[in-house]
Amino acid sequence: TTCSLRNWHMLRHATVFLLALLITPAITALAQDKDASPEVQYQQLVNQFRTAQMELSKAYRAAKTPAEQLALRKKMSTIGVDYTPQFMALAKAHLNDPVAVDALSWIVTGASRFGGKEADEALQLLADHHIKNQKLAVICERLRNSSLRGAIGFLETVLEKSPHHDAQGHACYSLAYKLKRSAGNTPANLAKAETLFDRLATDFADVKTRTSTLGTVATSELFEIRNLSIGKPAPEILGHDIDGVEFKLSDYRGQVVVLDFWGHW
Secondary structure (H helix, E strand, O other): OHHHHHHHHHHHHHHHHHHHHHHOOHHHOOOOOOOOOHHHHHHHHHHHHHHHHHHHHHHHHHOOOHHHHHHHHHHHHHOHHHHHHHHHHHHHHOOOOHHHHHHHHHHHHHHHHHOOOOHHHHHHHHHHHOOOOOOHHHHHHHHHHOOOOOHHHHHHHHHHHOOOHHHHHHHHHHHHHHHHHHHHOOOHHHHHHHHHHHHHHHHOOOOEOOOOEHHHHHHHHHHHHHHHOOOOOOOOOEEEOOOOOEEEHHHHOOOOOOOOOOOOO
């Protein structure tokens, strides 16, 4: 029994040691070629990051205990933090090169998944040095659900100063969407969002999204703000009751009405 217990402790310590090796950032193992072009250096960083992700995924699948899996899950959710400083260093070293946009974009779009303190700085650098780059349209789209502090200011800058119609359109949409979502805490933001959605429908209706156009999105958002917001009169509803008799919601005006929407999907 003593021998077995000793072997178990040895195995446990060995497992912990191996786990620590597995979750050590691959940055230390894969050196970056400083003599390579900025584009090659960027791709090297991306490849290192992807390799580290795959190694963590393999380690997770091989993990034997919940504790090991938990440690690996935590590392998988924050692994980008270990790489962000290198992407930032690359961007600053070649700030006026197009590769800086890719490096800064990597930081910004990864911030919601990995965290990292450099994301707001990355937004500022993009606004200061790359406002004319068409790739900002994609960044604006991805900022829609971001909680970055600098997102609002960045979107306002792109909307005002970008020379690209689609970048302005996505900045307008993301800015309106964020203001609408914050209206619960700041009611005045709902009116600001409505103004931006109006502009979206007027100036950027033709800009494509993944599934439709910004004009279609604006129409839907404006209908919701003007008809479905708290305190607004409910829009008319026509239907049939369980006996097949046609009715209108307005027939019950002045009465307490409970609407129960349901279906099979």
